[in-house]
Amino acid sequence: MIYSEIFFKLKPPFFCCFFVLLCPKQKKIMGQYHHRGIEQKWRQYWREKKTFIIDKNPSDKPKYYVLDMFPYPSGSGLHVGHPLGYIATDIIARYKRAKGFNVLHPMGFDAFGLPAEQYAIERGVHPAITTEENAKRYWEQMSLLGFSYDPDCVLRTSDKDYYKWTQWIFLQLFGHYYCNDTQQARPITELEQVFEAEGNQQINAATSAKDKFSAADWKNFTPQEKQSVLMQYRLAYHSFGYVNWCPALGTVLANDEVKDGKSERGGHPVERRKMPQWVLRITAYADRLLSGLNTVDFSESIKASQTNWIGKSEGGQIRYAIEGKSETLEIFTTRPDTIFGNTYMVIAPEHDLVETLTTPEQKTEVETYVKWAKNRSERERQSDTTKTGVFTGSYAIHPFSGEKLPVWIADYVLIGYGTGAIMAVPAHDERDYEFAGKFGLPVREVVQGGNIETEAYVAKDGILTNSDFINGMTVAKAIDTMLEAIEGRGIGKRQITYRMRDVIWSRQRYWGEPTPFKIKDGIYYPVNEDELPVELPEMEDFKPTGRPESPLIKATEWRHLPDGFERETNTMPGAAGSSWYFLRYFDRDNTMTFSEKKKSDYWMPVDLYLGGAEHAVGHLLYSRFWTKFLKDIGKVSVEEPYKKLVNQGMIQGTSAIAYRHKESNRFVSADLMNDTEKETLYSDIHMDVRWVRANVLDVEKFRKGTQNKDAEFTLNDKNEFRTDSVVEKMSKRYFNTVDPADVCEEYGADTLRIYEMFLGPLEMSKPWSTEGIEGVVRFLRRVYSWYVDDNEQLTLTEEPATKEELKSLHKLIKKISEDIEKLSFNTCVPAFMVFVKEMVENKSFKKEIMLPFLSVLAPFAPHLCEELNERTGGSSTILEVPFPDYDEAHLIEAEFEYPIQINGKVRTKILFSLTATQEEVESTLAADKEVSRWLEGKTPKKVIIVNKRIINVVV
RNA sequence: GCCGAAGUGGCGGAAUAGGUAGACGCGCAGGACUUAAAAUCCUGUUCACAGUAAUGUGAGUGUGGGUUCGAUUCCCACCUUCGGUACCA
Known part of the structure; x- marks a missing residue:
């Protein structure tokens, strides 16, 4: 396309000479790495061959469950910050699979809840529709990056086949109390028997009950009174107490959803208000939630946050x-x-x-x-x-x-x-x-x-x-x-x-799981199991009522049951669906139970869980709590759902700030004024980062992309309009988001994957910048041209590899496998670069080296490696090619060039055999010219030899 | 205030059972190819001083101390930044 445009603009004589010049180059370009064709081809291959679909039944193979915190599909789509963790887990998943593990690597959508609903309200579209659209868009964006998610696992918490079981678990919580003696949840019917026999004097249970009563008292209680006593023991209970009411959102919020007296989402003021609510007795599990932290591999800061939150x-x-x-x-x-x-x-x-x-x-x-x-x-x-x-x-x-x-x-x-x-x-x-x-x-x-x-x-x-x-x-x-x-x-x-309080589990909102209860005469009756799910009624008007009651109150037909019962109208919070989703992935279509125990015994716990630190208290505590409860009632075998938890850092955006005069529509280049002027005379305007490169605004792009057509610009003496840059959260609101799809289109998915890993340690936050991505592009181009020459011919030879080549390869295999295990992906990238550079420089094209290399690089650059694997004769997908083991025999060294320190300063280097004795080293040093120059005639007091590291001569 | 994480070139960052600080990449500078540009390739690039130069010398991982033959790494005190949390008795 670019060429044809040039052709049209050129006059005929030019045209000819250009064409002649172009031909050899054109040929050369043909032999170069083109990410678009390759990546599209392999995405299609994986999809058609169902490469990522695995058998979820227990097997003899060792399993590895690698999980991402699933996203709620917001309307803004993914930006380049989101995939950071997904790339890391995908590398792990592909690596473990090639290492012979049975790998479960699922993805789903946290589709119920406030954010999805707020988005729907803003757009005036039903949340079922926006959720559908957004999830689809997320999936497409994720597919572009070549993630190896099993499509048969994908679930949405808002699907009725899923939330049926969320409701079911809630009913189990309702049907149990917590016995402090056995430290375990027990059926509430056991408690009733005890009350019947001896009252509540001897009961040691987690309860909000203060009053003591005898067996005789119990028998005299009215049915209402009995139910209200039992409520004080249930793990999911209905109560009347002070809650965080947010008028703007029209709902109550949990403590972890309130920050500085404002709602976490939207920043609206929150009031204290006494209201009837469903509550989960998480405090019963406080001690187990605390002591369990000693058995899991979480970061110090997460453990500290949870410990503080529980606040024993x-x-x-x-x-x-x-x-x-x-x-x-x-x-x-x-x-x-x-x-x-x-x-x-x-x-x-x-x-x-x-x-x-x-x-x-x-x-x-x-x-x-x-x-x-x-x-x-x-x-x-x-x-x-x-x-x-x-x-x-x-x-x-x-x-x-x-x-x-x-x-x-x-x-x-x-x-x-x-x-x-x-x-x-x-x-x-x-x-x-x-x-x-x-x-x-x-x-x-x-x-x-x-x-x-x-x-x-x-x-x-x-x-x-x-x-x-x-x-x-x-x-x-x-x-x-x-x-x-x-x-x-x-x-x-x-x-x-x-310090931790019981968690309020009802919301006066539409887009959530209906709480499965029927009410009559002030008594709450659980819905029968066979009537689940209680489906969310379809409603035209799903907006909050503005009063402390759910919009479901308006669904009169749904609410009023023929037998005189009335349905509970509060829905569950967004955290409900995410409290157990990791148990559903491997048994998504089961209609008999929420998760078959035989399968969870095989797959659980999650071996690696990756996600943002913002869920340090809320989601992580709730899901740990539910897991413990499900264990108590014999439905799963693990006490802790996550063996290892890692928080990936946030990728921040680099916003571009332009200054517009407060009194006029004139923008002034940032280098033409001082800080005081910026503050007093000008307003800060966020410019779309797509219009800005290296702090210079492309004024033409601005004019095309903005509504502000009358804007005037004062440029600097280089005729540039300079902006200032600020690092802040990546968000649509700051015009600093970068769409991964755009990056994939321009540079390729493999490049984006490697580049995001190359940016720095997984757990650290860092600002996004496209400067530097070229380095990764060059690397992949070099890899390609190592295998395929300018004439599209394979370069590989059957010639046996030399000792040095094998040593380099096995050093690389060792480094990459160790670093992947440590989740140190950023250090893998330089290792690849150094290795390839060395091979290309030495014109080394040995099959013996080049085939294993593809397997080592494949977790990082799956598309390119699939392509090269196929071209070099690989018969299966590269996922099925075992990740090579390194062989120590190739790594043995006979000698080492020691840096020689004189009094702690490196002065020279001398090659010694690794078997050289202290005497041999000392006599060599004594004879060395450079060493004696620094000794200035003095005799060394001591010669310290650190094997394969350094030699220090102390004078 | 408390808890947690982190301070290394112009930039992203390497190197911690104590052992050549600045790998790798970006950027920048110079060069090759080209009529030219782009692309590509090569060389250099912590700072200061000296030298035409190769090079040499010194300083250097937030600050100040300490341990050690040797400290980015360990210990003590402090400063700064980021994240969480806060009238929790």
């Missing part, structure tokens, strides 16, 4: 009597040693005792404060930490000194943590110190070591004072002694508290 803290729960009242106040503390420094009490504004404790004199003040505090948004509360509070008028009695302690209400005490009440020890807690200072409450030092005149002393280091029977003890000893004393007097107990 050990301490004591202490009951305080209230002066003149029968009620008691329960508090939780990790510092019972400081109890003699306790000078007042604080309860949260939402605390149950607020009303009881408020005296008539304080009533108005308390009501005003509580109302103010409750209406305060999370955001305000977090950004403004100055202490506020109000006195209730009541006093608690110190359990040891008998002192009267004023009870205050303050919003620095959170209802969601511990008991929602604290014993305030201002001398040894920063928050209490600030509060006491502000409201003139006494500060009493009980641990020596700080200066409480100026600040609270919080270190757990010092000797107890002013503390009766624990005086003179260390903090650690005092904590233990005090806990003993509390238990001894029966005023409290040792207590472990978790």
Whole structure:
């Protein structure tokens, strides 16, 4: 096409000479690497021959399960940042397969949930349609990169054959409680039998129940009462409590979906609101989620995030009597040693005792404060930490000194943590110190070591004072002694508290799994298993209602059942489908069970799980929790779903910033002004990165691509318009996205695969830049022309390889296999480059070398290697060609050129046999001219020889 | 504040059971081919100083110390950047 354009523009005499000149070149070009034809051909081959489809039945072959976190198919399609992890896992998958493993490498779509639904609402198109379109587009984009996903595994969490089982698992959670004695989920029917026989006094279970009852009580309960008691034990339960309500999204959100008081998605403000909700009792599994971390291979930062999120803290729960009242106040503390420094009490504004404790004199003040505090948004509360509070008028009695302690209400005490009440020890807690200072409450030092005149002393280091029977003890000893004393007097107990809350599992949104329940007379009845799935009704108007209720409420026909029952209308959160999808890939079409145990016993756990660090707490905790539960009920055998987890770094975008005058439509080249001018006189405008190369804007492309046709440009003295560049998240909104399909078209999929690996370590974040991709193009071109000459003839010869050639090859095999195992893909690329360069330079065309090389390169550049494998006579796909093993025999060296250091500085190099003795080395060194020059006549004190590394002469 | 990760040429980054710092690639400079350009190939490229040059000398992996024959790698203190998290008692 390019040539023909030139032809038309040329005048006839030119035309002829150009044509003559072109001919030999044309021929040369024919013998060059053309990625388009090759890559298309092999993609088609793989598809038609079903190369990537494997038998999912258990076999004798060792298995390897390599999994990517599946994407939610957003409307913007993939950008070059997404495939980074997919390329890495594909290399692993192809490598392991060639190493003889039975490899499962699936891909699917996390299609339900908020992002997909928001996109649909913005477009005004039904989410079922947008999801379908987007998933299709993702799949096409992924196919371009040559990923070896098994097409028979592909699943969507929004398919009813899939979400049937999401609902089924939810019902199992509903049907079980957690027994703390056996540390295991048990059927709720067992619990009913116990209640029937002996009440709940002896039950040690994970529960929100506070009240104790006897067998007789149980029998007297109404059916509603019985159900509401059981709800307090179920692992999936319905409750009424404070939740994160986001009015803009029209739904409640889980704690991990709220960041800085705003919704993670969209950044809308979030309020606290009391609402009925479905909740999962993940806290029952807190300890197992924590201890399981020691058995898996996750990065330190992920383990740390999860540990922090679970937030286990050990301490004591202490009951305080209230002066003149029968009620008691329960508090939780990790510092019972400081109890003699306790000078007042604080309860949260939402605390149950607020009303009881408020005296008539304080009533108005308390009501005003509580109302103010409750209406305060999370955001305000977090950004403004100055202490506020109000006195209730009541006093608690110190359990040891008998002192009267004023009870205050303050919003620095959170209802969601511990008991929602604290014993305030201002001398040894920063928050209490600030509060006491502000409201003139006494500060009493009980641990020596700080200066409480100026600040609270919080270190757990010092000797107890002013503390009766624990005086003179260390903090650690005092904590233990005090806990003993509390238990001894029966005023409290040792207590472990978790920061992690039970997770709210209902959303007032359309695009999710319907929660499979029917309601009648206030009782929630699970839908029968044989009625699953409860299908999501098709609705024209699926938008949020704006009220705290699901849009499904409008599906009246669907909702009202003929037998007088009403369907639950809340749907499940996006995290539901992703909590177990890894169990479905290898048994996608099973209609009898969610995942056949025989198969999961073979395939689970996932050997390598790769994905973004943003799922460090949410998805990873939920899926670990579900796996543990499914193990408890005997449906899977693994305690942990992922053996090894790696987070790939983000590929950021490099945005191009142009400056437009604030008063006019004039853009000024960035090098023509200073930073102050940029800030004060100009607005930053993101330019589409496709218009910019090396910080210079192509003004013509801008004019063609923009709506802003009247823009004027002030160029610099080189007639260029320069932009500034900023590294930030790759996103449509910043016009800095790069489509992998464009890169594939221009440079090829193999090039993109290798280039993304070459950019740097997998786990590190790095900005995208196309500068440098040429190096990879040149490399692949060189590989091609090593096998195929300018006349499209194969170069390979039958001649036996030399010792040196075999050594280089086996060094490469060793390096590549070791580095792939370490996931160090970036270091593989230079090894390939050096090897090929060496072979080409030495004009080495030995089949003995070139055939194994193809297998080694194939995981990285599958299309090219398939092509060359076929041309060199390979009969099967390269996936079936075993990855070569290296042979130590080829790697043995007889001698080594040692760098010679004199006093730690390298001065020369001398070749020694690896068997040379210390004496031989020393005498050679003594005779060496260069060495003696540096010795300046002195005798060496010591000669250190490090085998195959270095020789250091110490003078 | 707390937790985690990371600081190496103009740039992306190599090298850590302590052993030649800067592999490989980009960029840049020079050269070959070409009437010319593109493409391709070759050479050089950490910095400073000296020399016409080959080369030589010194410094050098965020900063300051320490251990060692030898430190990018280990130890101590600090600085900076990024990510997570935060009134969690």
